[in-house]
Amino acid sequence: NAGVTQTPKFQVLKTGQSMTLQCAQDMNHEYMSWYRQDPGMGLRLIHYSVGAGITDQGEVPNGYNVSRSTTEDFPLRLLSAAPSQTSVYFCASSQTGAEYNEQFFGPGTRLTVL
């Protein structure tokens, strides 16, 4: 099992550019989520999905889009990158969305927006 994989590991964008962060899991997990981690702050939920075809907003969804066409994949799209989106992005998955389930995190994508 590869677990949760993310690509790319590093990315530099210019303001206004768009891009997609890829996330995949091979554990047949129903629940997948995207977080951003900024210095001095806790992980904050951007979007989440409780199953294929179902997505919802987290705490900080503005400027990001997601879709979940398959159980395995959960890409995060930045529509028009802004310097405030400079951060480390983590994708996570768990068996279900129940609050007691352990979340398995990917290795992260470090994004810099100039």
Added chain:
Amino acid sequence: KNQVEQSPQSLIILEGKNCTLQCNYTVSPFSNLRWYKQDTGRGPVSLTIMTFSENTKSNGRYTATLDADTKQSSLHITASQLSDSASYICVAPQGGSYIPTFGRGTSLIVHP
């Protein structure tokens, strides 16, 4: 507002020493509290979960405690090793919610 506060923000100890990290939460309704370890440049990995009815749980050299009355949890690390150098994050999801509340983490550095 649901909050999870961790202390200290950072901690430096010598290899072989013990240490205790603190987590205070005001999440309601309370469901459980989980501790994650995050090595530099990696994603968090779960260490242990504490539910409402549990007071103490051990995972090797890691021992977590929970006091539901005072809404406090601690993570005690015994006989620290260099590999314990990491950020330790406390998470308390709100019962029935898909949005967990993460603490800011405690950065632990273990010196030889």
